Amino acid sequence: MGQKKDIGTLFENKLKSGKKNPDQNLWVKLNQSLDEETRKRKRKFLYWVVGGGLFVSLGLLLLLINGNILQPNLHTEPKNVLLNDQSNSVNKENNTKSISEKETDESLFKTQKDDSLIIKNSSETLSNIESTKENSEKNELGNFQKTKKTIEQKNSKKKSKKDEANKTSIDETFSVTTKYYYYNNEDGERVVTTNKNEIDSLIVRKQKSLDSITTKIDSLKQ
Amino acid sequence: MKETELIKACIKNNRIAQNELFQRHKDTLYFTSLKYCRNEADAEDNLHDAFITIFQKIKTFKNKGSFEGWMKRITIYKAIDKYKANKPLNIEIKDDILEENVTIEEEQNLSLDELLKLIQELPDQYRMVFNLYQMDGFSHKEIASVLKISEGTSKSNYHRAKLILREKIIEINKPLNPKAT
Numbered sequence: 566m567g568q569k570k571d572i573g574t575l576f577e578n579k580l581k582s583g584k585k586n587p588d589q590n591l592w593v594k595l596n597q598s599l600d601e602e603t604r605k606r607k608r609k610f611l612y613w614v615v616g617g618g619l620f621v622s623l624g625l626l627l628l629l630i631n632g633n634i635l636q637p638n639l640h641t642e643p644k645n646v647l648l649n650d651q652s653n654s655v656n657k658e659n660n661t662k663s664i665s666e667k668e669t670d671e672s673l674f675k676t677q678k679d680d681s682l683i684i685k686n687s688s689e690t691l692s693n694i695e696s697t698k699e700n701s702e703k704n705e706l707g708n709f710q711k712t713k714k715t716i717e718q719k720n721s722k723k724k725s726k727k728d729e730a731n732k733t734s735i736d737e738t739f740s741v742t743t744k745y746y747y748y749n750n751e752d753g754e755r756v757v758t759t760n761k762n763e764i765d766s767l768i769v770r771k772q773k774s775l776d777s778i779t780t781k782i783d784s785l786k787q
Numbered sequence: 788m789k790e791t792e793l794i795k796a797c798i799k800n801n802r803i804a805q806n807e808l809f810q811r812h813k814d815t816l817y818f819t820s821l822k823y824c825r826n827e828a829d830a831e832d833n834l835h836d837a838f839i840t841i842f843q844k845i846k847t848f849k850n851k852g853s854f855e856g857w858m859k860r861i862t863i864y865k866a867i868d869k870y871k872a873n874k875p876l877n878i879e880i881k882d883d884i885l886e887e888n889v890t891i892e893e894e895q896n897l898s899l900d901e902l903l904k905l906i907q908e909l910p911d912q913y914r915m916v917f918n919l920y921q922m923d924g925f926s927h928k929e930i931a932s933v934l935k936i937s938e939g940t941s942k943s944n945y946h947r948a949k950l951i952l953r954e955k956i957i958e959i960n961k962p963l964n965p966k967a968t
Contacts, residue, residue, distance in 0.1 A: 569890040572949045572956075573921040579902055580922065584814040585821060587831055592809055595838055599805065602839065 790854055798846045805842055812855060816862045822918050823866035825907055833869060837862040863923060867933060870915055889949040891956060905955050912936075913948035920945050 727741070745764045747756035749771075758764065788796075788807060796804030816837060820830035840861050848857055897905075906914060915934060919925040920941070925933070927941040934941070 569892060572889050572891050572953050573917070573945075575891060576902060576906070576917075576952065577921050579897075579899065580818075580822065580906075583818045583899055583903070585818045587813055587817040587834055591813070591831060591835060592806060595809065595835055596802070596806075598835065598839055599802070599842065602843070603800070 791850075794845060794848065794854065797842060800842075808841075809838060812858055815855065816858060819859055819862050820866060821903055822906055822922060823863065823870075823915065825911075829869075833862065833866050836869075837865045840865065859923075863919075867915065870911055871934075874911070889946070889953050891953050897956065897959070901959070905952055908955070909948055909951060913944050913951065916941050916944040917948035917952075 727743075742759060743761075745756075745758050745761055747758075747764050747767055748754070756764065756767065788804070793804050793808055793811075797808055813834070817830060817834050820833040820837070821827065824830040824833055837858070841858055844861070848854065906917065909917060912934070916930055919930050919933070920927065927938045927945070930936075930941040931938040936944075
């Protein structure tokens with residue numbers, strides 16, 4: 566009878582330096598797998614390059630867009646000109662007198678609504694318009710002059726704003742377009758143009774008609 | 788070609804060098820795979836996957852310790868990964884840890900293939916624990932961490948594996964030595 570030994574140690578000693586031949590085709594399989602791995606690695610690298618390129622270009626695009634968002638006043642701010650002409654013509658003079666206060670308020674509201682769409686600083690302008698409308702029945706001419714003053718103030722404000730925007734502009738290649746809005750709440754006439762002279766001629770025409778009205782009023786008073 | 792040169796060539800994906808490395812170590816690593824797997828087919832699959840990993844990770848070998856030991860460790864961990872992937876839901880039952888020695892007569896007329904077969908026939912977890920502890924020098928703490936079992940379970944599994952092996956050896960030797968029990 567032999568000496569007793571721990572079964573674990575027995576297995577360890579016998580299997581310690583064991584060797585066995587695997588199947589001869591194993592290298593062939595391994596070779597194919599290695600080729601496939603190389604192909605996969607190349608494809609992965611290509612995906613990384615394409616993905617990286619896309620990421621960089623997207624980043625650049627976002628930078629460009631952000632740059633434009635930060636300076637919106639450079640090319641998007643339109644120049645608004647509002648003209649509130651209460652006495653449009655001689656024929657309308659009589660009509661104006663007969664218009665009730667309610668109707669005037671309605672037209673005022675409408676004007677305010679329209680103006681809010683056009684003018685950026687709407688609250689300031691609307692208050693100006695309201696004050697103009699309240700006095701419309703009493704002194705149309707004075708009202709017109711007041712409105713004109715508001716326009717001039719507005720224009721000067723816009724000009725100063727534009728100047729500031731131009732000063733702060735980095736890229737001078739942006740083209741700044743100025744739009745001039747004309748609106749008559751009497752007949753609902755609306756003119757949008759980039760030519761200031763057109764608006765000026767309209768104002769002059771209205772001025773002339775107003776002058777004729779004032780002379781008529783004066784003659785009637787006398 | 789020296790081993791260091793062979794490693795350098797393998798890092799450069801030289802297929803001839805890779806073949807040379809495979810031919811040099813395939814037998815040892817195949818035997819390691821056989822101890823951890825149920826059969827030859829599984830062992831070949833494991834060896835294939837182990838070599839793929841070896842060639843992929845060869846640039847991370849820092850020349851600390853033997854290169855063969857490094858490859859052997861990769862082969863063992865490949866087998867463990869496969870075992871874990873196919874492992875059924877692990878319900879741990881608190882086993883009694885039997886501390887008694889499991890001994891057998893030293894003079895056993897068992898061939899290498901027979902011993903290998905006995906190990907392969909062990910239940911999967913027992914086989915893993917027995918090999919890791921007895922053959923490859925892992926501690927029960929390490930085994931518990933690798934196989935996600937408790938240290939007590941590892942000790943118990945190791946002991947039960949030895950009991951099964953003794954019973955089977957006695958069974959094989961029965962016709963020749965009826966008084967062995």
